[in-house]
Amino acid sequence: MKRPGKKVATDRSFVVALSRGLDVLRAFHPNDGLLGNQELAARTNLPKPTISRLTYTLTKLGYLTPVPRFEKYQLAPSAMALGYAALANxxxxxxxxxxxxxxxxxxxxxxxxxxxxxxxxxxxxxxxxxxxxxxxxxxxxxxxxxxxxxxxxxxxxxxxxxxxxxxxxxxxxxxxxxxxxxxxxxxxxxxxxxxxxxxxxxxxxxxxxxxxxxxxxxxxxxxxxxxxxxxxxxxxxxxxxxxxxxxxxxxxxxxxxxxxxxxxxxxxxxxxxxxxxxxxxxxxxxx
Incomplete structure (x- = not known):
């Protein structure tokens, strides 16, 4: 998954942090199951420390569910609800x-x-x-x-x-x-x-x-x-x-x-x- 290009990243109206958070959610594919920070970093081309902050934030917001036993995450119902709402429209x-x-x-x-x-x-x-x-x-x-x-x-x-x-x-x-x-x-x-x-x-x-x-x-x-x-x-x-x-x-x-x-x-x-x-x-x- 590509990171924002230079032109986009320097656009003052473009929120890079939001873009990266959405990239993390998009990294989950059908039938993926659980993904860890290392896998998410590989899929988004983002540094692992950045991924750690993003997954923490998305967990707090209810978009990811942590699975401590495996040190991984899965999409939470709040994230899936966005997709269902889009389909309904x-x-x-x-x-x-x-x-x-x-x-x-x-x-x-x-x-x-x-x-x-x-x-x-x-x-x-x-x-x-x-x-x-x-x-x-x-x-x-x-x-x-x-x-x-x-x-x-x-x-x-x-x-x-x-x-x-x-x-x-x-x-x-x-x-x-x-x-x-x-x-x-x-x-x-x-x-x-x-x-x-x-x-x-x-x-x-x-x-x-x-x-x-x-x-x-x-x-x-x-x-x-x-x-x-x-x-x-x-x-x-x-x-x-x-x-x-x-x-x-x-x-x-x-x-x-x-x-x-x-x-x-x-x-x-x-x-x-x-x-x-x-x-x-x-x-x-x-x-």
Whole structure:
């Protein structure tokens, strides 16, 4: 986990201590159980003495529960309540549930909705059967750069925000970035042509999925949906000709139900990106 950059750290309105405290809470991942100061220091890149003060403070505030026997901590109910409160305020999660359930039954795939969490997408709504090999649930993280959901989110951003995120991803992934960048570029072209993105074995070898962004007119989001399954169930041909169009229809119906649909003219819908167009120019700006 990155510490605040120099520019942020010198911003007089930015509270570094608060940022570090939140980084400690974010260091706890699903199924982690207990974490000690040494593990927290490694995950946050903060000095161990700083971690000791932060865990003491968070314990006093009720966000961490100490387990003296192991000299470790676990998230307390107060910390978890923050997440549940956020989920309760996400109307898209509740409204989309019947749509997700219907698509799950139609396709046999897992259908999820998520939002950005730094360099990942976090699931806040998930519909799946127990028969699927993809065992992700609410709170699970998947990478932005290599998943269908993440790529759909990237291309839903305004140009300046997308360029900023892509630079972050370039710096984060280093020499792995060129291959990821190529996948993101292909996703942008496919989204422009077909309205969805795909990831066929680029995140996990045996997982295939499609992704569609959700844009709302109230200033929230954007969010993204995906529909995925083991590769033997969702072949690339089926992703492109069946699952993708179904997911696009589902998301457009959700946008309409939320009052956030943005009408597109046939000219805009049929416009095809050209080589050296916006996708290429953006890519050149982040090489």
């Amino acid at each position: 996400l109307g898209v999660r509740h409204l989309s549930e019947p749509y997700r359930e219907a698509l799950m039954r139609e396709t046999g795939g897992a259908v999820a909705v998520g939002g950005r969490d730094r360099h990942s997408m976090i699931y806040f709504g998930q519909s799946r059967t127990g028969l699927l090999g993809v065992q992700l649930d609410v709170g699970s993280h998947v990478p932005i750069a290599t998943t269908a959901m993440g790529r759909a989110y990237i291309w839903a951003l305004p140009d300046d925000e997308r360029a900023s995120l892509l630079r972050e991803l370039r710096d984060h992934y280093g020499n792995r970035w060129p291959k990821m960048r190529d996948g993101i570029e292909r996703a942008g072209e496919m989204l422009a042509h077909r309205g969805f993105t795909i990831s066929a074995g680029e995140w996990q070898d045996d997982v295939h999925a499609v992704g569609v962004p959700l844009k709302l007119s109230d200033g929230t989001g954007p969010y993204a949906f995906n529909c995925g399954a083991p590769a033997f169930r969702f072949t690339e041909d089926r992703l492109v000709n069946d699952i993708g169009p179904r997911l696009v229809t589902m998301v457009r119906n959700i946008e309409t139900a939320l009052g956030g649909a943005v009408p597109q003219s046939k000219k805009t819908q049929n416009k095809k990106p050209k080589a050296g167009g916006r996708v290429a120019r953006l890519a050149e700006g982040i090489r």
